Amino acid sequence: MAENEILVVEGLARHFAPHVSAIDRLFGTKPTENRAVDGVDLVLHKGETLGLVGESGCGKSTLARTVVGLHRPTAGVIRYGGEVLPARRTRAQKRAIQMVFQDPYSSLNPRMTVGQMLSELLKFHQLVPRNKVRERSRELMHLVGLPERALGQRPRQFSGGQRQRVGIARALALEPTVLLADEPVSALDVSVQATIINLFADLKETLDLSVIFVSHNMAVVRQICDRTAVMYRGRIVETGSTDTLFDDPVHPYTRLLTGSVPRLVGAEGPQQVEVAPADDRDAVRQEVARAAAPCRFADRCPSVVAECADEPPLLPDPRDPTRLAACVHVPRRAEVARADADPRSRP
Amino acid sequence: MTPPLLEVRDLHVEIPMPYGRLHAVRGVSLSVDTAESVGLVGESGSGKSLTLRALLGLLPRPARIVSGAILIDGEDVTGLPAKRLKRRLADTMSMVFQDSLTALNPVMRVGDQIAEAPQRRLGASRGEAKAIAVDLMTEVGIADPERRYRLYPHELSGGMRQRICIAIALSTKPRLILADEPTTALDVTIQAQVLGVLARLRQEEHVGLLLVSHDLAVVGQACSRLYVMYAGRVVASGDLVDLVTAPRHPYTFSLLRSVPDPDRRVARLLSIQGQPPDLAETITGCSFAVRCPFAEDACRDWEPELLPAGPARLSACRRIDTADRWTAMVAEEVSP
Numbered sequence: 001m002a003e004n005e006i007l008v009v010e011g012l013a014r015h016f017a018p019h020v021s022a023i024d025r026l027f028g029t030k031p032t033e034n035r036a037v038d039g040v041d042l043v044l045h046k047g048e049t050l051g052l053v054g055e056s057g058c059g060k061s062t063l064a065r066t067v068v069g070l071h072r073p074t075a076g077v078i079r080y081g082g083e084v085l086p087a088r089r090t091r092a093q094k095r096a097i098q099m100v101f102q103d104p105y106s107s108l109n110p111r112m113t114v115g116q117m118l119s120e121l122l123k124f125h126q127l128v129p130r131n132k133v134r135e136r137s138r139e140l141m142h143l144v145g146l147p148e149r150a151l152g153q154r155p156r157q158f159s160g161g162q163r164q165r166v167g168i169a170r171a172l173a174l175e176p177t178v179l180l181a182d183e184p185v186s187a188l189d190v191s192v193q194a195t196i197i198n199l200f201a202d203l204k205e206t207l208d209l210s211v212i213f214v215s216h217n218m219a220v221v222r223q224i225c226d227r228t229a230v231m232y233r234g235r236i237v238e239t240g241s242t243d244t245l246f247d248d249p250v251h252p253y254t255r256l257l258t259g260s261v262p263r264l265v266g267a268e269g270p271q272q273v274e275v276a277p278a279d280d281r282d283a284v285r286q287e288v289a290r291a292a293a294p295c296r297f298a299d300r301c302p303s304v305v306a307e308c309a310d311e312p313p314l315l316p317d318p319r320d321p322t323r324l325a326a327c328v329h330v331p332r333r334a335e336v337a338r339a340d341a342d343p344r345s346r347p
Numbered sequence: 348m349t350p351p352l353l354e355v356r357d358l359h360v361e362i363p364m365p366y367g368r369l370h371a372v373r374g375v376s377l378s379v380d381t382a383e384s385v386g387l388v389g390e391s392g393s394g395k396s397l398t399l400r401a402l403l404g405l406l407p408r409p410a411r412i413v414s415g416a417i418l419i420d421g422e423d424v425t426g427l428p429a430k431r432l433k434r435r436l437a438d439t440m441s442m443v444f445q446d447s448l449t450a451l452n453p454v455m456r457v458g459d460q461i462a463e464a465p466q467r468r469l470g471a472s473r474g475e476a477k478a479i480a481v482d483l484m485t486e487v488g489i490a491d492p493e494r495r496y497r498l499y500p501h502e503l504s505g506g507m508r509q510r511i512c513i514a515i516a517l518s519t520k521p522r523l524i525l526a527d528e529p530t531t532a533l534d535v536t537i538q539a540q541v542l543g544v545l546a547r548l549r550q551e552e553h554v555g556l557l558l559v560s561h562d563l564a565v566v567g568q569a570c571s572r573l574y575v576m577y578a579g580r581v582v583a584s585g586d587l588v589d590l591v592t593a594p595r596h597p598y599t600f601s602l603l604r605s606v607p608d609p610d611r612r613v614a615r616l617l618s619i620q621g622q623p624p625d626l627a628e629t630i631t632g633c634s635f636a637v638r639c640p641f642a643e644d645a646c647r648d649w650e651p652e653l654l655p656a657g658p659a660r661l662s663a664c665r666r667i668d669t670a671d672r673w674t675a676m677v678a679e680e681v682s683p
Binding site: 189201256257261 | 391534535539561562563564565567587601602603607610611612616
């Protein structure tokens, strides 16, 4: 294991058992299991911000919640600092990985003041001596840019942006090394969004945090993430440095995603709106759909080929091995000559 | 010169509250030409949605129009008797809402919901109305419309439902579609498709678009002209490209620097300090002055009015003349 890998996720899966209704029982039908996260490999390096993007329902939030320990994994392991996290985490392990939620209003106790909330945490985890709790709380307020009097206020007395700051202070109170942020700016107004994005950037610097930033907003991810992972139907389909992933996407889904982002000026429309597949592709597509485990994107993919019948693993891009993409076309991105010589090259 | 398709003059909307009146829309004037796409941007609480709803008489209770005029083809329709006014407005404009699941009737087949207006309003027979509905479904990009005609809203995805809503809006043959955050609840790939449908309707069928959104990029993608709203007022208006490349109002200026760009990373986003004013209170002077990076003391006493800021551009800022230096002024402040 490389030294700077703080969090490693291997083959992680989280399936949700279906609700079997009386009608299902009557007819003996078996409702399908919801495979929200279905075999994810992911690495988070020390001090980096990793963006996790994908459409709603792709499993990005479930992945984040499983890593934090809110869901028990169905399969796979999560390694933190080289050690596999057990099903029941120790207090220190729980503290090390913390989460910031999308909606700060529903994730904060409405009946507690911020001060009470923080002192409860600090005392329970015995992070500071009892006589220093007050001082530490004030420090946390400074850290997230709130006035000290905020300690005496309850969640509803804050604006959306301030409330998100409280949510961040709550997570930081436990002195985590890894922070999972699940759509932390999605519920905020645009002008407030910027202040929270800047806060994340500052905290990363001052506290040397490693952050997994879950978002559906591609522009926000571009602004603050060092690396980005694209998720589609429970799997990671592409990872790489944010700039290269946005400027030169490899996987067809990433291309669709980056091409669909609305642009203020300059773009004459989405570069790649889902094209109606050509007829010859249609036959291939149907063939692929009949396979046991086809590529998950095959039914929408404009460049589907017969090989897509086998779901490809994450393959390194021959031109830049730090980039991975789960697409049969990836090995062909090397020089044309090599691809011609061995068109089916796959590890 | 032909009058604009739709013109709004000095619209005021108030919401009575237990503790007084909330003056939500404070004198908005705007116009939309035939087959034009116009955007109305602002943060939540800026009055953009209420302005749009007021145009069709769809204000949520107890909000009401206090004063203002609505002109269609240059004719003031405000004075018409209630029933004729409603008819006139509904014949010209249709609305598409943000949440398609609540906008549709959950116990009625989506096709029948589209066919309803042609049957009732245009006097089509059942068969004709159904044919119109199927045509409209094809037009908004729904594949296999005959089968989908018979589905219920919950059986369709969010993007499909929003297309159904657009088809319903089109079923009365409007000349203008009012869209209130039509893509906010959708995934980015689906958003692109829905925006594509609206753009095609405008180009091919000359259906105009008045789009309300908090998302500058969405409005930028879909519209050619913009109105920027702040605290119940239009603070800037003009051609999209002009407005974006050379903003002439500090709010537009700050907003543009506070949203991340999907194509490039900036060193630091500009954060607008403070919060929008409470609209239940009387605001004296420029409402943005307290948050404005360029405000002077005099701004707090200056009663804002829209001033010309270039060809076909307006800006409610008394310091327009300093606009060319704003970038430099902010740069000094950001780098400590």
